[in-house]
Amino acid sequence: MAAAEPSTGWVRAAAALLLGCCGTALSSSVQDQAEQFFRSGHTNNWAVLVCTSRFWFNYRHVANTLSVYRSVKRLGIPDSHIVLMLADDMACNPRNPKPATVFSHKNMELNVYGDDVEVDYRSYEVTVENFLRVLTGRIPPSTPRSKRLLSDDRSNILIYMTGHGGNGFLKFQDSEEITNVELADAFEQMWQKRRYNELLFIIDTCQGASMYERFYSPNIMALASSQVGEDSLSHQPDLGIGVHLMDRYTFYVLEFLEEIHPASQTNMNDLFQVCPKSLCVSTPGHRTDLFRRDPQNVLITDFFGSVRKVEITRETISLDRNIAGYESKLPKDELAREPRKYAEQLPVARIIHQKPKQKDWHPPGGFILGLWALIIMVFFKTYGIKHMKHIF
C-alpha cells in the first residue's frame, strides 16, 4: 500500500504536467494562429482599373479592363471598393452588332460586361488629371463617394492600366499622356499620405515595362506585359463583331484568374509565369525589389480578392500583448529602413558623377556648310576677290 500511493501520485502529477503542457502548447498554437491572422498586414482591398483608349477599334482595351473587373468582383472586392475608369463605351457603340455586351472570347463565349457593371469614370472623364486625383485623394468635395479611392494605410490596392503606350508614357484618350515619372510621384504621394499598405501595379500596353522603371516608393510590386522596345499584341479577332477582342497578356491572366477562388493559396510567383514568350510573343516583366515580403509568400487573393477571414476558436486569447507588440514593431521597422530618395532612382545621379562621354566628330552638316558658304560669298562679293590672299 505504501508503495502504490506514491506511484499514483506521481502518475497524477505527470498527467497533470502533461495536460498543462498540452494546454500551454494548444494555447500557444492558438496564439500563433491569432498572430498569423494579422500577418499579411492589410485589412481591406481596393482596385483601380483604368482603360485609357477610346474608339471602336480599341474594343480590346475595354474588354481587358472588364475582364479584370469581373475577376476582382468575383473574388470578393465590392463595387464600393472598385474605381472603374473606361474611356469609351463599347457596349452601346452603334457599331456593336450585339448591343449591351462586351466579349472577351471569340464566338461570344464570355460576356464580361454582365448586367451589374458599375463604371465610375466614363468616356471623357477618364483623364490624366482625374486619374491622379483619384490616386492621391485630392478630389473636390463635391465628388461622389463612388468616384473616390478611400483607402487607408491598411489597404492593399490593385492598379490595372491598359491602352496604348510607349517608352515611358501611356496615352490617355488620344489627346494626352501620363509619364512614368508622374506615376512614380503619385505613388510616392500615396505612400507619404499613408494611402496604401501594399500596391500591385499591372500594365498591359506596348513597352509596358518602362512605366514601372521609375517607382521608388516601398511596397510596390509591378507587372507589365512587354519590355521596352516590344509591342504587346492582341489575341483573337471575332469576325462577327469585326474587331480584336482581347490582348494576349490579359487574356492569359484572365484564364489564370478564373482558376483562383477566394480560398486558394496560389502566390505571386505563379502570376509572374502566366504568359511565357511562346504564348504572348512579348516578354512580360515584373519588379519586386521595392516589395518587402517575398513574392512567394504573397497570395493572389491579397490583391485580387477581398478576403474576410473568419477563424473559429473556443479558446480565450489574450490579444492585448500581441497587438501592442505588433503595432510597436511596425513603426520601428519602418524607421529602421532608410527611405529611398527620389534622386537616387534617376540615372541623372549616375551621370553627374561620370566623365562626359567623348562624342565622335562628325563633319559639319549641310546647313552649317551652306551658312558659311553664304557668309564667305557675301564677304567676297562686297570686298572683292583680291582680299582672299590676305585671308589665306
Place this chain on the structure above:
Amino acid sequence: MSENAMGSTMVEEQFSLGERALALARDFAAHKKKAGGMPTAWLEKTMWSLGLEVHQQQFSHTLPFPDESRERYLVRGTNVYGILRAPRAASTEALVLSTGCAPGPHNNQAVGLLLALASYFRGQIYWAKDIIFLVNEHDLLGMEAWLEAYHDVNITAVRSSGPLGRAGAIQAAISLELSSDVVTSFDVAVEGLNGQLPNLDLLNLFNAFCQKNGLLCTIQGKLQRSDWDSLPAYARSLQTLLLMVLAQASGRPRGEHGLFLRYRIEAVTLRGINSFRQYKYDMSTVGKTLEGMFRKLNNLLERLHQSYFFYLLPSLSRFVSIGVYMPAFGFLILVLILRALDLWMKLNKTDPGGSDQLSDSDHGPSTTEAPRLLALVPPVLVCHAAGLALYYLPVLGQSVATQHFPVSEAEAVVLTLIAIYVAGMALPHSTHRVLGGPGSVAAARGWMVLKLLALLYLAAQLTALALLNFSLGFLLAVTMVPAAAATAPTGPRVLLALVLVLATPAVTLLLGIFLERELVEAPAAPGEGWQRFLGALGQGLLLHHLHGAFLCPLLALGTYPCWLLLWNVLFWD
C-alpha cells in the same frame, strides 16, 4: 491599308440575297420599258416597302449645244434616293451607294443589287452612319444635280427642285455599274473630274475584299500578271499606267463617282464585266464584297486621310506616289528654265557691246533699246486674243454657223474650234511687222526676248498644272518642252515647224486617242480616230460648260497662246 479604324478584312459577310437582286432587276427592267424612262413611282414604292426613307429630286438643264453622242439637248430628269437611318446613331455621317438609270437594257442588275443590299442592310443593327441608296437619271447630269442640291451649292447652272432630305456629311461613296446576271471580273475606276483621285485607302479596301472573296479584279480593264517580276509583266504594268495617265489627263470622270471628289468625298466606281472567261461569279459574291466594304467604311471615325491622294497605278496592288513621280516632272521644267537662263545670258552679253556704240550715234542705241520690251506687246496681245476667240467663239457663234452652213450645232462648234485653232497659225505673218525696222539689232534679238517670255510662261503654267492634274501637266510637258526649247528662227525652219506642230495640244490629243485605242487592244483606223477626236473636242467643251472641268479653258486661254507665241518666235522674220 493606312487607316487604323478600317482594320483588315475582319468581317463575316452574310449576304445571300443574290436571287432577290436578280428578281428586282427584272422587275426594274420591265417597269423601265413601260415608263419609257426612269420608273420613279415603282422605285419609290419598292424603296418604301424595304423600309427606307424615300425622297426624289427633279432637275433640268439646257446644254450649250446638243450632245450628239447621247442625243440630248434639253435635259429633264428625276433622281430617286432612299435613306437608311442608322438605328442607334445620330445622323451626322452618311455613306452613298449609287447607280445610274441608263436607257435601254443597261445597268438593270445594278439597281436590283442596290435594292437587295438595301433590304439586307435594313435588317442589321451595326450601322453607325446613314446609308443613302441613290438611283440617278442621266448619269453625270443627274449626279451633279443631286450633289449640288445635297450640299446646297450652285457650281453649274443646273436647276433642281427644292431642299432635299439629308443624312449628314457623306464620308464615302461607291458607284455601281452592272449589266449582266453573272460577272467574270470587277473593274474599278478611280479617275475623277479634272483628274482628281480618291484616297488610296478606298482602293486598297476594294482590293482587299476582292482577294478575300476570290473575285477577279482589274483596273483599266487590265489584269495584273502573277509573275510580276518579268518583262511581259512590266510591259503590262506600263500599259496600265499609260492608260491611267491618259484618262487622268483628259479630266473626264471615268464613272459617276468622279463628281463626288470635288466635295472631298472619297468615291470609286465598280463595274461588273461579263467576258468570255469560264469562271463566273454570282450576285451573292458581288453583294458580299460590297457588304464587306460598307461594313469597313462604317467603322471609320474620320474621313479617309491617312493614305495618298496623289498617285499613279501601274496595277491594282502597286502605286507610284507623288514623291516618286514629281522629280521627273521637275527635271523637264528644268530644261525650260535652263534654256531661259541661256537666253537671258545671251541677251545680257550683247549689252556691253551696245553701250560701247553709244558714243557713235546719239539715238541709234536708244531706238534699238527701247522697243525691246514694247515690241513684245503685240505678239502677246494677239496670241491671247486668239486664245479668247478659241474659248468664246465656238459656242457663241454656233447659231451663226448653222445659219450659213449645212451642219448641226455640235458639228458647227467643233469645226469652228478647229478653224480658229488653225487660223491662229497664220498669225505670225501679220504681227511681227509692227516692230520697227527689219534687220536692226533689236529685231534680230527680239525673238530671244519673246522666246524667254514664252518659255517662262510655259514653265509657270505647266508647274501649276502639274500640281492640280499631274498627268495633264506631264503629258503637255513631255510634248511641248522639247519643241519649245528647240524653237528658234535660225536653223532648219521646216523641220522645226513640223516639230512644233506635232507638239501642239490638239495633235497631242489626237495622238493620245490613237494611243489609248492601241493600249486597250482595239486599235483605231485613222477615220475612226478622227471621228473620236472630233467627239472628244465636243465632249471637252460640254464637260467644261456642264460640270466645270478646266481642261478646255486651260488649253484655250493658257497653253494655246503660249504655243502661238512659240510659233511666232519660229517665224520671226
